[in-house]
Amino acid sequence: MPIDTVLEDRRVLDLRYRMPISQIIKFFEGLEEGKVRGTRCKECGRKYFPPQTECSTCMTKNTEWFDFEGDASLETFTTVEVAPTSFVNEGSYVVAIGLLKEGVRILSWLNIQDRSSIKIGMKMKLKAVKRKEGYYSYEFFSI
Ligand SMILES: [Zn+2]
Numbered sequence: 669m670p671i672d673t674v675l676e677d678r679r680v681l682d683l684r685y686r687m688p689i690s691q692i693i694k695f696f697e698g699l700e701e702g703k704v705r706g707t708r709c710k711e712c713g714r715k716y717f718p719p720q721t722e723c724s725t726c727m728t729k730n731t732e733w734f735d736f737e738g739d740a741s742l743e744t745f746t747t748v749e750v751a752p753t754s755f756v757n758e759g760s761y762v763v764a765i766g767l768l769k770e771g772v773r774i775l776s777w778l779n780i781q782d783r784s785s786i787k788i789g790m791k792m793k794l795k796a797v798k799r800k801e802g803y804y805s806y807e808f809f810s811i
Pocket of ligand 1: 709710711714723724727
């Protein structure tokens with residue numbers, strides 16, 4: 669089948685937003701320090717990621733911060749070939765849901781060289797990453 673003529677148009681999205689982060693600033697400080705942090709309710713023990721400083725089960729602010737050790741197993745994944753506008757310059761990438769040993773599921777990019785080696789249940793490590801100056805995030809890495 670002949671390939672039709674294709675027009676490719678790429679534009680940079682200028683994404684700006686403002687949100688109050690005073691209650692979760694420790695999460696962003698943790699990323700800069702190389703740590704991924706969640707919160708835990710001191711009353712019922714429920715853990716939260718993304719972190720929240722109020723437990724929606726107990727309706728209390730009696731929560732505390734903790735650092736994830738990062739040990740996780742892969743529950744599911746997908747490869748994104750057509751990225752949303754904000755990631756259009758990243759090429760294709762793998763998004764995974766990992767179950768951390770702390771019992772929390774996290775959705776994140778999976779940084780892996782050989783995508784054919786991805787297996788459900790494989791061990792991964794969640795790590796804080798610096799994508800560029802001033803832009804920190806977190807990703808799973810195959811181990
Ligand atoms: Zn609670």
